[in-house]
Amino acid sequence: MADHDRPGRPRPIERLAAFTALAALPGALTTLIVGAVMNWAALVATVAALLVGVTAGWHAVSHRGMRRAMAGLGMVLALALLVAVAFLSDFSLPRFAVILVLAALSTTAARVALRRREGSVAAAGRPAAKPVRPVLLMNPKSGGGKVGQFRLPDECRRRGIKAVLLKPGEDLRELAEEAVARGADAIGMAGGDGSQAIVAEVAARHGIPHVVVPTGTRNHLALDLGLDRDDVVGALDAFVDGVERRIDLATINGRVFVNNASLGLYGRLVQSPQYRDAKLKTAAETLPDLLGPDAVPPDLRFIGPDGAPHSTATVILVSNGPYQLDRLEGHGTRERMDSGRLGVVTLTIRDAAEAVRFTTLQAAGRVRRFPGWHEWTAERFEVRSGGPVAVGVDGEALTLEPPIVFATLPGALRLRLPRHAVGLSPARRAVHLLSRSTVADLAAVFLGRPADRQQPADETR
Incomplete structure (x- = not known):
C-alpha cells in the first residue's frame, strides 16, 4: 500500500470535502426556510425530510451491508416525502432544485471525506486463518444448562474443537492456563460474562484469540459484540470461519472485567x-x-x-x-x-x-x-x-x-467472531438523526485529525 493511501491524517481534499458535507446541509436548510416561512406545516415536514434524508445519505456512504440498505431506504422515503410536500405546498421549483443539489453535494462530499477512514475500519477485521488447536471451555451449569441443551460437546467434535467441561470444584483460570500450555492457539468460553472475563484475561496475556459462546443468562458481552445470543451453536463458527479484531479490556484492582x-x-x-x-x-x-x-x-x-x-x-x-x-x-x-x-x-x-x-x-x-x-x-x-x-x-x-x-x-484482546455475525451492538445499529458518530467523523477529518480506532464490527456491515 502506498504511503498516501494509508490511514492517517486526512489529505487537503478530504478536509475540504468534510467541510462541504457539514456546510451544505445548513445551506439547504436556510434555502428551505426562506422559501417556506409562510407555510409552517410544509416547513416542518420538509425540514424533517431534509434532515432525515441527508443523515441517511451520510450513513449510506459510510457504512456497509444491512445498515447501508436501511439508510438507503430511509433516504429514498425522505426524498419522496420532500418531493410530495414541495408539490403540495406549491414550492418554488428553482429553490427546490437548489435544496436537492445541496443535499446531494453534502452526501457526495461525505463519501469523499470518509472513504479512507471507512477503509481503515474495514482493514481492522480481516478473515482469520483456522486455528490448529482450538479449545472451548464450557460451564455446563451456565444459563440453566445451555451447554447440554445445545449439545455443544458434540458440535465441537464435528468442527474439530477440543471441548473441556468445567467440573465442580475446578478452577476455570487454571483450566484455561492448562489449555494454553498444551498448545491451544485459540480459546473460547461457553458461559456467562464473569467466565468470559477470566478466559479473556488468559487469552490476552498469551496473545491468542478468544471466542465468545453465549450460554450465560444475559450475555451482555455477546450483545455488544453483535452476536446472536440465541444462536449458541452458530457462535462456534468463529473457530472455523471467523474474522478477528481487537477490543479493550478493563481492570478493577488488577482484575479483568469485560462489561x-x-x-x-x-x-x-x-x-x-x-x-x-x-x-x-x-x-x-x-x-x-x-x-x-x-x-x-x-x-x-x-x-x-x-x-x-x-x-x-x-x-x-x-x-x-x-x-x-x-x-x-x-x-x-x-x-x-x-x-x-x-x-x-x-x-x-x-x-x-x-x-x-x-x-x-x-x-x-x-x-x-x-x-x-x-x-x-x-x-x-x-x-x-x-x-x-x-x-x-x-x-x-x-x-x-x-x-x-x-x-x-x-486493544488487549484478540477476538474472533463468526463471519455471519451481525457484528454491531444495538447502540451501533441504531440510526440516529444527525448521528453523533458520523458528524464527529466528518468534524475530525475537517480538523485534520488522524483516523481513530472505530468499532471494528463496522467491517462486517
Missing part, C-alpha cells in the same frame, strides 16, 4: 444471595436501608469530570467502554469497545424528593436530565473509602479493599 463494575446501591444489592433470582423483591426490601431518611450516604470518594472532589454517590458505574444509557437498569449497550476509554457514570440521590424525580425520569428514559447524573470517559478512575467496598463486577458480588482503581487495557 461493567457497580459500586454503591447496586454494589450493595448484588451482595444479597437472593438478588440474582428475585431482583425486584430484594431491591424492595433493601432500598429503604440504602435511600431512606436514616440511611448513611456511601463513603465513596472520587474526582469528578471537572476535577472537583466528591464525597459520596448513590451509584458509580464504570464500564469497559462507555454505555449509551437512557435508563440505569440493564446498563444499556456500547457502540464500541475499542476506544481505549472507560465509561464512568455517577448518580447521587440526596433525599426522597430527588428519588421520586429520578424514578420519573428513569421511567421516561431520560436519566441524563437528572441533576445528580454525571457521565464521562477516562483512562483511569479511582474511588477511595474508609473501609471495604461492595462491588458488583460483571454481575458477580465482590468486596474489595480501597482504593478501588479502574484502568483500561486498550
